[in-house]
Structure formats: C-alpha cells, structure tokens
Amino acid sequence: ETGVTQTPRHLVMGMTNKKSLKCEQHLGHNAMYWYKQSAKKPLELMFVYSLEERVENNSVPSRFSPECPNSSHLFLHLHTLQPEDSALYLCASSQVTDSYEQYFGPGTRLTVT
Amino acid sequence: AQSVTQPDIHITVSEGASLELRCNYSYGATPYLFWYVQSPGQGLQLLLKYFSGDTLVQGIKGFEAEFKRSQSSFNLRKPSVHWSDAAEYFCAVAPGSGGYNKLIFGAGTRLAVHP
Numbered sequence: 001e002t003g004v005t006q007t008p009r010h011l012v013m014g015m016t017n018k019k020s021l022k023c024e025q026h027l028g029h030n031a032m033y034w035y036k037q038s039a040k041k042p043l044e045l046m047f048v049y050s051l052e053e054r055v056e057n058n059s060v061p062s063r064f065s066p067e068c069p070n071s072s073h074l075f076l077h078l079h080t081l082q083p084e085d086s087a088l089y090l091c092a093s094s095q096v097t098d099s100y101e102q103y104f105g106p107g108t109r110l111t112v113t
Numbered sequence: 114a115q116s117v118t119q120p121d122i123h124i125t126v127s128e129g130a131s132l133e134l135r136c137n138y139s140y141g142a143t144p145y146l147f148w149y150v151q152s153p154g155q156g157l158q159l160l161l162k163y164f165s166g167d168t169l170v171q172g173i174k175g176f177e178a179e180f181k182r183s184q185s186s187f188n189l190r191k192p193s194v195h196w197s198d199a200a201e202y203f204c205a206v207a208p209g210s211g212g213y214n215k216l217i218f219g220a221g222t223r224l225a226v227h228p
Contacts, residue, residue, distance in 0.1 A: 041220070042220045043203070090157070092156075102216060107155070
C-alpha cells in the first residue's frame with residue numbers, strides 16, 4: 001500500500017450505531033488531519049494531530065471522537081450521529097516542516113439514516 | 114482572518130480550449146499557496162504549490178499558476194484542456210508560520226469539459 005488509505009470507503013449507519021473510520025499513511029509523515037466535505041460547502045478541518053498530539057479541534061461535536069495511536073494511524077469514532085453528518089470524510093497527512101503539503105486519502109462516504 | 118475566494122462555482126470549456134480558474138486570498142503576509150484537484154469519488158491531489166521565488170509555477174498534468182502579489186491572486190491555467198481534466202479544483206492557502214500545516218481551502222470550482 002502506498003500513500004494514504006482510508007477504510008471503509010462507504011458506510012451507512014443509523015443514528016444509534018457506533019462505528020469507526022480508519023486512516024493509515026505510508027509516507028512517514030508525523031501530522032494527520034480529518035476533514036469533512038459536505039455538498040456545496042468548503043472543506044472543514046475537524047481535527048489535527050501533530051507528533052501524535054491533538055493540536056486542533058475545530059468546535060466539532062462530541063459525537064465525533066478522534067484517536068491517533070501512532071504517527072501512521074488515525075481513527076474517527078462515531079456515535080449517535082445526525083443525518084446532517086452525512087458527508088465525505090477525508091484524511092490527510094503531512095510532514096511537520098515548512099513544506100505544508102498535505103496528502104489526502106480517497107475518503108469515506110458516510111450516510112446517516 | 115485568512116480566507117480564500119474562488120469566484121467561479123462552475124466553469125464549462127470545450128476540449129482543447131484554454132482554461133483559467135481564479136483564486137484570491139486574504140492574508141497579511143505572503144502565504145504558501147496551493148491548487149488541488151478532486152476527481153469524483155476521490156480524495157484531493159496536489160497539482161502545484163507556490164512558496165517563494167519565481168511567481169509562475171509549473172505543476173502536474175500540464176497546469177501552471179501565477180502568483181500576483183498586487184492582486185492577491187493565484188490563478189490556475191492550462192493552455193489546452195483534456196476531457197480527463199473534468200473535476201473539482203480547490204485553491205488553498207497556508208499561513209507559512211511553521212509548525213503543523215494548516216490549510217484553508219476555497220469553496221472549489223467544478224470544471225466540465227465539452228467534447
């Protein structure tokens with residue numbers, strides 16, 4: 001595997017379910033990000049982990065819970081979601097230097113019913 | 114606050130025609146600037162970036178962009194569009210202050226290509 005991978009690619013869940021999104025990067029980076037991409041809205045940065053420490057949490061509801069067990073893996077735990085949480089969730093990684101280049105995974109298309 | 118504006122939500126061009134996608138940013142200093150492309154059902158792929166130096170930067174897939182400080186713009190261009198260029202294009206800015214890499218994205222421009 002190369003680059004940034006995300007699983008599952010598609011997920012349908014009910015509002016009472018608990019599920020997790022997984023992201024793995026094979027680039028040797030040390031920062032990872034979760035974004036939410038909804039129709040007709042700009043990408044929303046949700047969480048940032050730098051050197052395995054959460055450094056940004058952009059007022060995301062507590063029903064979204066991130067976890068970064070090591071520099072290669074990032075999870076987004078979901079519980080009691082709302083229909084408006086349906087979106088494409090993108091993971092990205094980068095090296096904490098001045099390069100600022102982020103590499104994105106293909107995303108998980110989440111539908112909340 | 115930093116912001117990125119992409120004035121065109123949708124653009125349609127004919128295959129073989131030239132293309133220019135507009136991007137304006139709001140930031141006090143010179144930021145780092147990026148263009149990303151997203152094909153349907155895919156993540157974002159970096160097309161090109163500007164950090165400093167030559168204000169005309171070359172990217173992948175035949176794209177280029179020009180940084181114009183006086184206009185706070187970073188427009189993306191391609192001299193001859195191919196049908197495979199149909200996608201959504203995002204301009205992004207980073208404050209350039211070091212540390213972890215926070216990007217601010219524009220709302221995107223969706224490009225359609227007519228045969």
